[in-house]
Amino acid sequence: MISIVVLLLGILFGAILTNGEIISWFRIQEMFRFDAFHMYGVIGSAIFVGALSMQVIKWLHVRSMTGEQVVIERKEMGKGTVIGGLIFGAGWALTGACPGPLYALAGSGYAGFVIALLSAIGGALVYGLVSERLPR
Amino acid sequence: MEMFSSFWPWYVTGPLIGLYVPILYLLLNRHFGVSSTFRDICAACLRIDKPYFRYNWKDHRWRLLFVAGIAIGGFLTHPTLNTPAQGQVSGHTLSVLSSLGIKDFSSLVPGDLFSWPSVLSLKGLLLTVGGGFLVGFGTRYAEGCTSGHSIHGIATFQRASVVATVCFFLGGVFSTYVILPIILHL
Numbered sequence: 001m002i003s004i005v006v007l008l009l010g011i012l013f014g015a016i017l018t019n020g021e022i023i024s025w026f027r028i029q030e031m032f033r034f035d036a037f038h039m040y041g042v043i044g045s046a047i048f049v050g051a052l053s054m055q056v057i058k059w060l061h062v063r064s065m066t067g068e069q070v071v072i073e074r075k076e077m078g079k080g081t082v083i084g085g086l087i088f089g090a091g092w093a094l095t096g097a098c099p100g101p102l103y104a105l106a107g108s109g110y111a112g113f114v115i116a117l118l119s120a121i122g123g124a125l126v127y128g129l130v131s132e133r134l135p136r
Numbered sequence: 137m138e139m140f141s142s143f144w145p146w147y148v149t150g151p152l153i154g155l156y157v158p159i160l161y162l163l164l165n166r167h168f169g170v171s172s173t174f175r176d177i178c179a180a181c182l183r184i185d186k187p188y189f190r191y192n193w194k195d196h197r198w199r200l201l202f203v204a205g206i207a208i209g210g211f212l213t214h215p216t217l218n219t220p221a222q223g224q225v226s227g228h229t230l231s232v233l234s235s236l237g238i239k240d241f242s243s244l245v246p247g248d249l250f251s252w253p254s255v256l257s258l259k260g261l262l263l264t265v266g267g268g269f270l271v272g273f274g275t276r277y278a279e280g281c282t283s284g285h286s287i288h289g290i291a292t293f294q295r296a297s298v299v300a301t302v303c304f305f306l307g308g309v310f311s312t313y314v315i316l317p318i319i320l321h322l
Binding site for chain 2: 002003005006007009010011012013014015016017018019020021022023024025026027028029030031032033035036037038039041042043044045046047048049050051053054057062064065066068070073074075076077078080081082083084085086088090091092093095097098099100102103104105106107108109110111112113115116117118119120122123124125127128129131132134
């Protein structure tokens with residue numbers, strides 16, 4: 001049952017990314033060239049709604065459906081946050097797609113994005129092979 | 137279903153994406169994030185004797201289901217929305233890209249770089265294989281992407297996510313103004 005809900009949430013997310021033009025290579029170029037507000041509006045209002053609803057969960061002590069208290073995932077700060085962040089950003093401007101849109105575009109049948117998605121998985125593989133030797 | 141046959145303004149798209157942060161916590165007590173699935177796929181498909189891949193990927197099966205859904209969602213909605221970039225995207229961006237040599241503005245992505253068989257050109261391969269690799273490597277090194285850091289992380293007031301997001305944009309701007317013109321002039 002929960003699997004079906006998660007799958008449906010994923011399908012809806014793919015539709016949101018498409019209908020919101022987040023999968024548009026041109027929109028990502030426009031964002032990095034600061035030529036329009038569209039993508040900043042999307043990311044900004046997503047953060048606003050996410051932050052507000054997480055505060056409501058905190059204030060009302062809403063529990064997760066798993067029965068546990070909601071535990072927020074901590075993001076550790078390190079050299080990787082900066083170096084990895086710069087590397088990802090550089091890639092994002094080339095593919096015009098961050099990981100979510102990569103899946104949506106690969107699913108919509110674009111040859112280039114099937115290749116880009118496989119290469120991203122390859123990038124994670126190489127990261128896993130060399131991660132012990134990278135600055136932390 | 138009619139709403140899925142047109143583009144949405146940012147104030148519809150953004151809040152809907154933001155709601156995934158509380159929904160995933162309330163449903164599964166897990167955080168919103170997509171790029172971790174690259175690691176899961178490696179761990180699930182290959183037997184690699186490295187600590188980074190020694191974990192039970194089956195604990196995160198929901199994420200794989202979620203991204204499979206994203207691909208299906210893209211498949212279902214994309215064909216009805218494959219309209220020209222003109223009219224939607226800033227004219228300034230399009231004229232700069234045109235001066236860099238891009239000719240195909242007939243869909244959401246430049247077909248002269250990303251569709252078959254032009255993707256097999258040197259430019260196409262550098263953008264897809266090169267760009268994709270940087271996305272996979274970079275997101276795993278930074279431990280998150282736009283969803284995990286920029287949206288989930290900043291929405292939960294995490295310093296690392298603010299730093300990561302600033303770096304995403306610095307890398308993206310550098311790549312847009314320096315690396316992309318070099319590739320497109322090859």
